[in-house]
Amino acid sequence: MMPSQETNPMGGARRKDRLSNTSQKTHSTGSHTLQTGAKAFKERLRIGLMFWCAPIYPFVGSPRPKNRPMKTICKRKCLILLLCLLFPYVNLGGAEEYSGVRPSAVDTVNIVRRSYPYVALYNTFAKWAAYSGWNKILFSGRLAGHTARSVARPNNDTLNLTALLDLRKEAVIVEVPAIDSKYVSMMTSAYDHYIEIPMSTTFERGDFSRPSRVLFYNQRTERYHGEPVEGVDRTCEMTGDFVAMILRAMPHLNDPPRAERIKSQLRQVTLKTLSQFKNGPGIAPADLSFPEFGRTTADVFGTNFLEVMQFVLNHTIFDPNNDMDRALLEACKALGMEPGKSFDPAKAAGIGSLRLRPVAESVEKSVRPPVNRSRLFMPKGRIDLETQLFQTVVGPLGQPEHQAIYLGSRALAKEVLNARNDYVIRIAKDQLPPAKAFWSFTLYDSRTGFFIPNDRQKYSVGENTGYQLNDEGGLDIYISAEKPVGVSDENWLPTHRNDQALDVALRIYAPDFEKMKTWKRPAIEEIKRP
Incomplete structure (x- = not known):
């Protein structure tokens, strides 16, 4: 029928x-x-x-x-x-x-x-919901560590605030305070894995410089049909009943007072249904059994x-x-x-x-990387199936190129990286990643897509997790089981000496596209051991 x-x-x-x-x-x-x-x-x-x-x-x-x-x-x-x-x-x-x-x-x-x-995406949302529930804010105040296993290739360079929205019975309003960070973005996706960026500091329109209220709904949401709501700054029509909203913020960990201020501001993010926003009692969501x-x-x-x-x-x-x-x-x-x-x-x-x-x-x-990386993590109608499959398998819920550029080992290394070997990434002073916000190199287990556990809880090198420039103003990052003599802790990504394929991801937030034209990608080189 x-x-x-x-x-x-x-x-x-x-x-x-x-x-x-x-x-x-x-x-x-x-x-x-x-x-x-x-x-x-x-x-x-x-x-x-x-x-x-x-x-x-x-x-x-x-x-x-x-x-x-x-x-x-x-x-x-x-x-x-x-x-x-x-x-x-x-x-x-x-x-x-x-x-x-x-x-x-x-x-x-x-x-x-x-x-x-x-x-x-259903599997990812369900894992999060088992921990946080729906229409609730989830914020740990910490960078992700090796226990983060709900999504492949998580980042280790931003503070992430997540909310799973149930839009069946009511529209949902997320209220965000001003956030004192060089980089903040709001990203959304339904089960279809089409990415939208409702707000970002890169848009140069004052996003996150003042408090904002964002209303989320879809065309089937009960009791709301797109009409203006007093006190709401913008509305976002979604493509599903269940939606993930993720706030990413540069934590500025090299400036402890500012870092604590940013964490405090993120803890002030609130979520209300439309009836609660209008000082009503709120409407209980309909009972629903989710598959395992x-x-x-x-x-x-x-x-x-x-x-x-x-x-x-x-x-x-x-x-x-x-x-x-x-x-x-x-x-x-x-x-x-x-x-x-x-x-x-x-x-x-x-x-x-x-x-x-x-x-x-x-x-x-x-799956293979798309020839045109500008099509990664795009809205509906602006992405093809091959690109959507690649981004879902390799690392879902990323951001489009105007927010962040992602480069993996296939773009940086000539051979498969393996933990049996030691490696170095050498970057000249004038070839540091061209980011208007910040950048990071993150190490993963290639098979699982997760961080490699280590006692130092060191998974990335960058402005938020630390690095030391060399005497020439460049940067040398070492990947090895033992820390090389004379190398600072900040520049060492530890591994375990076993037969384990490795993956390194370079993230460039708010990329400077003009400088990208002449920028030379750093190469990952094997260090020959005696």
Whole structure:
């Protein structure tokens, strides 16, 4: 049955028009739309060729280890290419059909690729909500450490304040005081992982120089429909019922009094529903059962993907004119999932035969940095699927280029970094990262995307965690298990002497694009030990 206008985020009438326009691209099996064989084959071939052209190592895109025979690598690539072509149509047996759809006929690669950002963001939000709840402020007053594991590649250079917003029953108002920091930004995202920046000190319009009130809602929010509210400075229409709002602030730790002042100001951030803002009692949110989250995104694909994705579809607002939205909904419909439907566990038994977890893991390994990095972390309609997948896998909930530039080891090193070796990053005086705000180098375990635990709790080098310039005014940063003789503590990123792939991320906040034109990226060099 077609969802009603109230429960279907795309609207019943417009949805009918959309489906009629796409009838030539798909064919119907029962009440579900399946991709044509030619289109599915092309997609699998494209993924297979991506694997063929890419090295198969712990950190995707890294150079081939010196001791890995080329013959072995070619064999592995041939096997992966064959699996990419055949796997989606192999029914591993013992499974029932899901709501009338034969699992062996579903293009699993396409489904996983298009749903991956939504599943990953659901998983991240659910982990945060288990700790903080909804419509509440979460602020620790500390930089993230090695226990931060809710999102891959967290930063270690800003104070982060987070709020998870439930916009179903009421609009939510976040009140922010003036914050005495060189850099502050407000970032938002729903499950769709489209990034918006409602406020930032880089906008040169006085953001965070005075108190501000920001109202968040969506087109389905009850009791609010976009009208002006006295005392509210700006309104933000979101694309889902559940939204993450993150404030990032440069802490100025090299100036302790200022750092304490910034922390105090961030503790003054408040959150109220619209009725509470108007001095009412507030309206209790509707009861809702959230699906279980997994330790990783791949875990969700392996256990309760159908339940999570149906939940996400019901709480995301889709645009009938957006190509990526249409493609996602068509892929989900092949498994009987549509906005407004309920999850039926009795009909989900057949999903086991699709073996979505290994497909998700393959998608994770296939991502590549976009050629145009300016498309990273952009709003809806300004980002493509490949870029969205890359940012979700490598490090979700980052910021667009006008706020921060992110450069990883693949841009800075010639070979895979490994903790068995020692490295140095040498930066000349006139080649320090061109930031109008600040910059940092952060070290990660490449496989997990998390900080490497150490007794010193040292995970990054930069203005907020400290560094010492050399006699020439440049900077030398050392990555090693033991601190080299004569190297300051601030310039040492400790590792453990084991076979562990490493990743270094350079973040440049409020980049100076004019200086970027002549700036030379620093290189990570291996230190030859006797």
